[in-house]
Amino acid sequence: MMKKFLLSLYLLALLFAPSVSGEFIAAQTAPQADAQAGANAANYAALVFATAGDAGRMTCRYLYLTEQYLRDTENVRAGDSSVYTSPEGLVMVVDCGNQISGGQVVESLRAMGVRKIDIFVASHPHADHIGGFALLADAFDISRVYMNRHEYDSGTYQAMLGIIAEKKIPMTRLVEGDSFDFGPRVKVKCYNPPVDFDFSAATQTASSIANEGSLCLKMTFGKSSFLTSGDMYIGSERRVAETYGAEIAADISKMNHHGDSTSNCTDFIQALRPKLAVAMNEGVLSLVVNMRYQKVGARTFYNCIDGAIKVSTSGDGTYEAQTQFIRELVKLGQPSPDGRYSLE
Numbered sequence: 214m215m216k217k218f219l220l221s222l223y224l225l226a227l228l229f230a231p232s233v234s235g236e237f238i239a240a241q242t243a244p245q246a247d248a249q250a251g252a253n254a255a256n257y258a259a260l261v262f263a264t265a266g267d268a269g270r271m272t273c274r275y276l277y278l279t280e281q282y283l284r285d286t287e288n289v290r291a292g293d294s295s296v297y298t299s300p301e302g303l304v305m306v307v308d309c310g311n312q313i314s315g316g317q318v319v320e321s322l323r324a325m326g327v328r329k330i331d332i333f334v335a336s337h338p339h340a341d342h343i344g345g346f347a348l349l350a351d352a353f354d355i356s357r358v359y360m361n362r363h364e365y366d367s368g369t370y371q372a373m374l375g376i377i378a379e380k381k382i383p384m385t386r387l388v389e390g391d392s393f394d395f396g397p398r399v400k401v402k403c404y405n406p407p408v409d410f411d412f413s414a415a416t417q418t419a420s421s422i423a424n425e426g427s428l429c430l431k432m433t434f435g436k437s438s439f440l441t442s443g444d445m446y447i448g449s450e451r452r453v454a455e456t457y458g459a460e461i462a463a464d465i466s467k468m469n470h471h472g473d474s475t476s477n478c479t480d481f482i483q484a485l486r487p488k489l490a491v492a493m494n495e496g497v498l499s500l501v502v503n504m505r506y507q508k509v510g511a512r513t514f515y516n517c518i519d520g521a522i523k524v525s526t527s528g529d530g531t532y533e534a535q536t537q538f539i540r541e542l543v544k545l546g547q548p549s550p551d552g553r554y555s556l557e
Contacts, residue, residue: 255538255539256520256537256538257535257536257537257538257539257553258324258520258521258537259324260523260535260553261274261520261521261522261523261535261536261537262274262321262324262325262521262523264298264325264326266525267298267302267525268300268302269300269527270300270525270526270527270528271297271298271299271300271399271432271434271437271439271525271526271528272297272298272523272524272525272526273295273296273297273439273465273523273524273525274295274296274297274321274325274521274522274523275295275467275491275493275514275516275521275522275523275524276294276295276296276310276317276318276321276493276516276521277317277516277520277521277522277537278291278292278293278294278310278314278317278318278493278516279291279314279317279495280310280311280313280314280316280317281311281313281314281495282311282312282313284340289311289340289341289344290311290341290471290494290495291310291311291314291317291341291495292308292309292310292311292314292339292340292341292342292344292345292493293307293308293310293336293341293342293443293467293471293493294306294307294308294309294310294314294315294317294318294321294345294493295307295308295441295467295493296321296322296325296327297395297432297439298325299395299396299398299399299434300396300398300399300434300528301396301397301398303331303332303395303396304322304327304329304330304331304332305330305331305332305333305334305395306318306322306330306332306333306334306349307333307334307336307430307441308334308335308336308342308343308443309333309342309343309344309345309346309348309349310341310342310344310345311340311341311344311345312340312344312345312347312348312369313344313345314341314344314345315344315345315346315347315348315349316345316348318345318348318349319345319348319349319352319353321521322352322353323352327353328353329353329354329355329356330349330353330354330355330356331356331357331395332356332357332358332359332395333346333349333355333357333358333359334358334359334360334428334430335358335359335360335361335373335428336361336427336428336441336442336443336444337361337363337423337424337426337427337428337443337444338360338363338365338367338369338370338373338423339420339423339424339444340367340369342443342444343369343370343373344369346372346373346376347372347373347376350376350380350382355380355382356382356383357382357383357384357385358377358382358383358384358385359384359385359386359387359393359428360384360385360386360387360428361386361387361388361406361426361427361428362386362388362406362410362412362426363412363422363423363426364412365419365423366419387403387428387430388403388406388407388408388410389403389404389405389406389407389408390403390408391403395432398434398435398528399432399433399434400432400433400434401430401431401432401433402430402431402433403428403429403430404429404430404431404442404453404456404457404461405426405427405428405429405442405445405449405452405453406425406426406427406428406449407452410425410426412426421446423444424443424444424445424446424470424475424476425445425446425448425449426449427442427443427444427445427449427469428442428443429441429442429443429445429449429453429461430442431461431463434526434528435527435528435529435530436528436529436530437464437465437526437527437528437529437530437532438462438463438464438465439463439464439465439466439524440461440463440465440466440467440485440487441466441467442467442469443469443470444469444470444471444476445469445470445476446469446470446475446476447475447476447477447478447481450469450476450477450478450480450481451478451480451481453481453484454480454481454483454484454485455480457484458484459484461484461485462484462485462486463485463487464487464488464489464526464530464532465487465488465489465490465491465524465526465532466485466487466489466490466491466511467490467491467492467493468490468491468492468493468502468506468513469481471492471493471494471498472492472493472494472497472498472499472502472503472515473494473498473499473502474498474499474501474502476502477499477502477505477506478505479505482505482506482508482509482511483509485509486509486510486511487506487509487511488510488511488512488532488556489511489512489513489514489524489532489534489556490506490511490512490513490514491513491514491515491516491522491524492513492514492515492516493516494515494516494517495517496517497515497517497518512556514534514536518538518540519536519537519538519540520536520537520538521536521537522534522535522536522537523535523536531555531556531557532555532556533553533555533556534553534555534556535553536553
């Protein structure tokens with residue numbers, strides 16, 4: 214029992230310890246009060262969603278979604294949503310939370326001053342990734358949708374297809390090897406699922422098939438790169454890592470499946486070798502996964518601890534990150550009073 218307790222303390226220390234890449238540089242800004250985090254907690258959401266410095270840069274905002282709901286006996290998590298802006302100001306939203314937390318996605322986009330969504334990407338058809346699509350489509354014009362080939366048997370998925378058809382939104386089904394442009398300077402390439410992926414495999418559950426078939430997309434802007442791959446499981450991660458190796462290396466990455474140990478295997482992380490990795494979930498699901506990312510030199514961030522997170526680059530391979538909340542009990546390198554960091 215004592216050994217397990219000491220191991221837990223060790224893993225927690227690793228989660229909050231400084232990682233080995235880059236230095237964090239302080240900046241000064243007056244904080245705002247946040248009711249949810251407590252009256253004395255610093256909330257820098259205004260800095261995360263400020264877009265004045267976005268021009269000429271590629272930026273990703275990893276949204277902090279918190280609204281869950283109960284469906285039958287299953288709790289539907291708040292889910293994922295990431296907002297990318299191109300150097301020219303185009304907007305790409307990857308996933309949109311569940312049917313309630315989608316409202317938080319809409320609020321976040323409005324805080325950025327977004328008027329339309331140029332690209333919406335559905336990583337896979339689970340309710341915590343596409344459930345908010347109706348709210349999104351009602352609030353903004355959507356110019357194009359990308360998704361995989363999975364014809365999922367759920368009301369949420371069918372409702373999304375109905376909206377796409379009703380609004381006549383152009384839609385493209387992506388497979389491994391496909392690519393598209395996010396403006397003239399950002400290239401997006403798909404690494405999963407393969408063309409022959411079996412979305413009806415009887416040997417797996419419908420849920421696991423959906424996760425394994427998640428789109429794996431790498432965005433490249435000059436010397437900078439971002440990767441997102443939904444809830445991709447270890448099987449697909451290993452296939453991608455074995456097939457492409459260092460080609461999938463990306464400086465900034467979302468941890469697969471909310472940072473859970475169903476995903477984020479060592480082979481995939483070693484091929485990826487990110488400088489910064491973000492887990493989007495209501496809690497920390499695996500300290501072992503956190504250790505794997507830190508072992509390759511990545512700084513790890515968690516929505517449940519850091520709130521919404523903005524990562525921005527001019528395309529030269531260096532990045533600035535802004536967090537909504539500050540880890541008061543720990544130090545990450547040289548922590549900034551306003552949650553702003555720079556990363557080489």
